[in-house]
Amino acid sequence: DIEMTQSPSSLSASVGDRVTITCRASQDIYNFLAWYQQRPGKVPELLIYDASTLQSGVPSRFSGSGSGTDFTLTISSLQPEDVATYYCQKYNRVPLTFGGGTKVEIK
Amino acid sequence: QVQLVESGGGVVQPGRSLTLSCAVSGFTFSSYTIHWVRQAPGKGLEWVADISYDGSNKYYADSVKGRFTISRDNSKNTLYLQMNTLRVEDTAVYYCARDHYRSGSYYMDYWGQGTLVTVSS
Numbered sequence: 130d131i132e133m134t135q136s137p138s139s140l141s142a143s144v145g146d147r148v149t150i151t152c153r154a155s156q157d158i159y160n161f162l163a164w165y166q167q168r169p170g171k172v173p174e175l176l177i178y179d180a181s182t183l184q185s186g187v188p189s190r191f192s193g194s195g196s197g198t199d200f201t202l203t204i205s206s207l208q209p210e211d212v213a214t215y216y217c218q219k220y221n222r223v224p225l226t227f228g229g230g231t232k233v234e235i236k
Numbered sequence: 237q238v239q240l241v242e243s244g245g246g247v248v249q250p251g252r253s254l255t256l257s258c259a260v261s262g263f264t265f266s267s268y269t270i271h272w273v274r275q276a277p278g279k280g281l282e283w284v285a286d287i288s289y290d291g292s293n294k295y296y297a298d299s300v301k302g303r304f305t306i307s308r309d310n311s312k313n314t315l316y317l318q319m320n321t322l323r324v325e326d327t328a329v330y331y332c333a334r335d336h337y338r339s340g341s342y343y344m345d346y347w348g349q350g351t352l353v354t355v356s357s
Binding site: 130161165167172173174175178184218220222223224226227228229230 | 342
């Protein structure tokens with residue numbers, strides 16, 4: 130099965146900073162990658178699908194890029210409401226697999 | 237608005253069974269693949285199973301294959317997860333989530349609030 134590795138596992142940044150999270154697949158998954166945000170105590174929410182398509186209603190400071198095995202989620206200007214754990218998920222075929230998560234905090 | 241509401245969680249002894257339900261409203265249930273995803277306390281997300289719009293295709297994670305059964309009743313707008321031979325490591329919040337598409341396994345665009353299953357003696 131394909132493994133999804135996220136890095137870093139956690140980060141702390143200041144409001145307004147540019148934040149980048151990386152997700153690496155153990156095999157080529159083309160662009161079949163989604164990103165989710167899970168705020169503390171809340172349900173996961175879809176941010177991005179097909180590696181770079183923003184889900185409706187998601188702020189434009191979020192963006193995704195990459196294809197093949199290496200992907201990134203970027204927050205262009207970190208806001209207090211972005212404190213959350215972020216997960217990537219591959220869907221080229223079952224089993225669907227999530228990355229281990231990246232916890233983002235405000236410095 | 238789209239709503240998915242899970243129920244049926246609780247405390248159960250190892251080796252016993254439990255059935256979760258997910259009642260759906262706000263969209264045409266019979267037109268979408270639906271997933272179960274779980275999250276152990278303080279841990280990450282783990283996909284458990286999914287079922288296509290008409291129930292003809294079902295897929296499972298290796299960790300639950302042979303023990304869990306996913307099913308749906310489109311006349312009742314309800315998804316189910318029959319969990320047998322439960323293990324301590326099955327302890328988690330179980331979410332139902334709608335896939336973006338009717339068939340195939342892709343990504344989840346709407347999630348329920350989850351129901352907690354605790355497996356403990």
